[in-house]
Amino acid sequence: MGRVTLRDVAEHAGVSMMTVSNVVNGYQHVSPAMRERVQAAITELGYRPDARGRSLATGRSGMVAFAFPDLRRPYFAELAHVLARACSRRGLRLLLEETDGTGEGERAVLRDRDAGLVDGAVIHPAALTAAELDEVRRDTPVVFLGEDPQPPRADQVAIDNVGAARDAVAHLVASGRRRLAFLGHETGPASRTSQLRLDGYREGLVLAGLEPDPALLVARAEGDARGAEAALHAALDAGLQLDGLLCRDDLAAVGALRALRLRGLDVPGDVAVVGWDAIDLSESLAPSLTSVAPDTTALAERALDLLLERVGGLDAPGRHVTVGHRLRIGESAPRTA
């Protein structure tokens, strides 16, 4: 059974290919009788339109790419899920591309990519700099996720990382914590995201009249829970004292919970812990995590809005949209001490 083509249907129904095409695409001016006849031929032959031919003829593929570091990190998997739903609501398909979080991988996704496959791309960079973003600029519209610096002419959607970190710190302080550590930024140069969250953390401390202390910053070598656990163990071994902990992400928080537990420290009794991303699982831990919850639905929706405007031909300077966030309160850092 070779593939059934439009021509096959046309011949079978005794009409022109164009008429079949009109029926398939729901074109208005087709007589009911004709529509029915063609429809019958379609079902009889089991015809299904070929995406490539259509795409070639229309110039649109109906696909959008989402490039991000790693599917194994729950935040990205959940974000991809949300974005996929947003796409399907609009009749689009989402193509997922992992970049490994390396500038290498990110560049590759944008540059070496075949043309024509997708109408546009949503990118969550982790290593790219502004200059690189610029170089990479191409014929395909792109929307960036996250607060990377100076988006050249591209659109951008993000939460207010600095503000959210301040909120988290305020929450910890309100529950009586005074020695607040930060866990999970990169050991080398911090990523942009980590940087912003660190900035907000420091601002929050200052606002609360507390003195930022570099000794309270615990970087991790690996961006997963194990890396955070190891880093916190090492810091505690080195004499770190703390009663509150803001984590760069929920993976770090998971590692922190484990490290604290293994050392007999109670959460939130001895140390209150705040995570970031509010991944599904973190709500079912014991204790459940208090975590910064970005409005991922809004993130996805706004990103697609902007992207589709570009796909539609809009030529405007780069726009910057900030979507909301909230602090999801769990047991790891309850409202009162």
Add this chain to the structure above:
Amino acid sequence: MGRVTLRDVAEHAGVSMMTVSNVVNGYQHVSPAMRERVQAAITELGYRPDARGRSLATGRSGMVAFAFPDLRRPYFAELAHVLARACSRRGLRLLLEETDGTGEGERAVLRDRDAGLVDGAVIHPAALTAAELDEVRRDTPVVFLGEDPQPPRADQVAIDNVGAARDAVAHLVASGRRRLAFLGHETGPASRTSQLRLDGYREGLVLAGLEPDPALLVARAEGDARGAEAALHAALDAGLQLDGLLCRDDLAAVGALRALRLRGLDVPGDVAVVGWDAIDLSESLAPSLTSVAPDTTALAERALDLLLERVGGLDAPGRHVTVGHRLRIGESAPRTA
């Protein structure tokens, strides 16, 4: 800047389109001088081949679809990641399709799908029956993941669910446990996967000389950690006594850990817990999870092997491949009681 086409490059280099095509595809019989000239034109114009045109001309798209229930479940996200890596190693691109775990969604992915987009598909069904699989059979090669019954003429890759469940039970028994419960199958009719794991659980009990007791089966209404937690709470409220627990998946195990903790039961002291899937995060919990770890790399590799053979034109009866698994030992069910 309109898109640069093969024709543009050809004109710019003063050669025929076919020659450019030959250079792009690394065809052998092109003189070095010509190759260089064309290459220069390509870089100068920034030409990138258009996937649609090529696909239309060759009949291959170089894309493979992976259809599975839900990206928010870490197991599937991690599996998708592994499969994506396996694809990129072979120069393929992976298109992810969430089915929601409903027969509806699964059917839609196979049937209403545009033709020509992908060369083949790997499908992890959750609700489809054999009859439905059959009906859905189409021109695109398909490989099924999981032990759904009687794969008609399609290939299939899975782990030995029954055997793995027996192993897990044996491990619990070896550490002195005698009242082993099972947590996490569906409240209504059990999915095929749950069924097999339940079968293995029962077999394991019988092999150990223990009597299977329906009172030890704890179904959950929602397939996530919260659902498992609620179900276990309810069962314990109803008087369930246990010293060992085999969970249908790690999400259920996470919910179980929380429920047990909230009730003051120690893991593994009072209850040893075994999860399933060995997701990344479950290794960083406190206690870390003992969990059945399917060889996902082998799963992905074998599935792609089979699929590509079909894509290459192989016409053979359905094949059934079983890949390995092991029990990853964690603190929730250590080797000795």
Add this chain to the structure above:
DNA sequence: CGGCGACTTTATAGCGCTCGAAAGGTCGCG
């Protein structure tokens, strides 16, 4: 009864690329 406009259907021409075969060159060997 002619003819204009609204509604249906059809022919033509590509979208960007690669396959088959055939056309220009080059070389070697009898």
Add this chain to the structure above:
DNA sequence: CGCGACCTTTCGAGCGCTATAAAGTCGCCG
């Protein structure tokens, strides 16, 4: 020196579909 056996490059056609515009069909007003 000529002819076949190459190697290299080109030509023509077409993958499956749709945009455009033109052709055909009908009804109805003047």
